[in-house]
Amino acid sequence: MQSFDVVEWGKPLQSALKATPVPIGTEVLVRIKYCGVCHSDVHIRDGYFDLGGGKKFRMADRGMTLPVTLGHEPYGTVIAAGPDAKDVPLGQDMLVFPWTGCGSCARCLEGMDNHCMAPRYLGVQRPGGYADHLIVPHARYLVDVKGLDPAWAATLACSGLTTYSAAVKLLPLPKDEWVLVLGAGGLGLSAVAMLRALGHERIVVADLDPAKFAAAKAAGAAATVNAGAADALEQLKAATGGMIYGALDLVGAAATFQLAYATLRKGGRYIVVGLFGGEVSISIVPTIQRAIMIQGSYVGSPQELRDVVALAKAGKIKALPVETRPGERISETLDQLKAGTLIGRVVAQMA
Ligand SMILES: [Zn+2]
Ligand SMILES: [Zn+2]
Numbered sequence: 001m002q003s004f005d006v007v008e009w010g011k012p013l014q015s016a017l018k019a020t021p022v023p024i025g026t027e028v029l030v031r032i033k034y035c036g037v038c039h040s041d042v043h044i045r046d047g048y049f050d051l052g053g054g055k056k057f058r059m060a061d062r063g064m065t066l067p068v069t070l071g072h073e074p075y076g077t078v079i080a081a082g083p084d085a086k087d088v089p090l091g092q093d094m095l096v097f098p099w100t101g102c103g104s105c106a107r108c109l110e111g112m113d114n115h116c117m118a119p120r121y122l123g124v125q126r127p128g129g130y131a132d133h134l135i136v137p138h139a140r141y142l143v144d145v146k147g148l149d150p151a152w153a154a155t156l157a158c159s160g161l162t163t164y165s166a167a168v169k170l171l172p173l174p175k176d177e178w179v180l181v182l183g184a185g186g187l188g189l190s191a192v193a194m195l196r197a198l199g200h201e202r203i204v205v206a207d208l209d210p211a212k213f214a215a216a217k218a219a220g221a222a223a224t225v226n227a228g229a230a231d232a233l234e235q236l237k238a239a240t241g242g243m244i245y246g247a248l249d250l251v252g253a254a255a256t257f258q259l260a261y262a263t264l265r266k267g268g269r270y271i272v273v274g275l276f277g278g279e280v281s282i283s284i285v286p287t288i289q290r291a292i293m294i295q296g297s298y299v300g301s302p303q304e305l306r307d308v309v310a311l312a313k314a315g316k317i318k319a320l321p322v323e324t325r326p327g328e329r330i331s332e333t334l335d336q337l338k339a340g341t342l343i344g345r346v347v348a349q350m351a
Pocket of ligand 1: 038040158
């Protein structure tokens with residue numbers, strides 16, 4: 001099999017040829033057709049996330065040893081299964097839920113793999129989908145996406161699931177209240193599509209790059225604001241007529257945290273998803289007096305992925321523009337994601 005691996009932190013991926021794995025136990029083997037190229041792989045390839053204050057969350061200190069195969073939006077054909085695998089859709093094309101846990105703790109057993117304290121994520125702790133073959137630990141992580149465009153369906157495994165899970169933490173809100181979406185990259189556009197799919201229309205998108213506003217409007221945003229402008233807060237208030245009830249932060253930087261926090265009305269909710277990194281200090285008293293909720297949201301559960309796929313099959317989610325590129329261009333795509341120059345999503349075509 002062929003894979004595209006991180007061999008040295010921060011360096012371009014390298015193509016590798018290795019033996020195709022044989023599934024054991026409950027495992028299934030998937031021949032990968034598509035794998036979305038996600039922004040979080042930029043950080044993982046660099047080898048760290050920025051914790052702020054000069055501190056870093058280093059992948060090498062968290063049990064990742066090189067070489068590794070990234071890629072956590074895999075889609076492909078189930079071609080083999082281990083002797084203990086049951087109900088395996090052999091020969092069928094399936095989306096793979098990548099956020100697999102240890103499989104045995106209380107959270108995993110209740111279907112909340114994404115809250116497992118010993119995660120075994122595909123494309124992070126286990127080999128991922130930047131390869132033509134992938135081992136999946138159990139058939140319960142396969143999701144049928146028949147009827148959806150397969151390249152777009154691949155992106156539901158991370159950006160779709162992540163934004164859906166964040167949106168259901170925020171909603172329902174009164175229909176006439178505004179939701180602020182911070183960031184108009186792939187995750188931001190997906191967040192707009194999820195909010196719309198869940199029935200919320202008053203969405204204002206803020207980004208540093210006005211070139212992304214047309215895509216935000218096309219995804220369903222009602223208004224856009226240049227977050228880099230000196231008067232961004234005033235622009236936001238002018239666009240929405242006042243304070244914001246809910247904010248989804250798909251950037252997750254100190255500046256977006258502060259902008260969201262400053263705009264929240266009493267009872268406002270701020271869900272932070274983006275992993276740009278950094279740190280903020282906030283005053284405790286106004287957080288209490290304004291009854292503000294601050295919540296982190298990380299990917300989602302297997303059931304939430306099935307829920308988001310059901311919404312997509314019902315035609316409720318507007319598909320984002322997806323460009324397919326060969327696996328050899330994953331590295332270049334990660335460079336563009338890092339530079340912030342991509343509009344919409346890129347999905348690697350693996351086989
Ligand atoms: Zn991702
Ligand atoms: Zn677990």
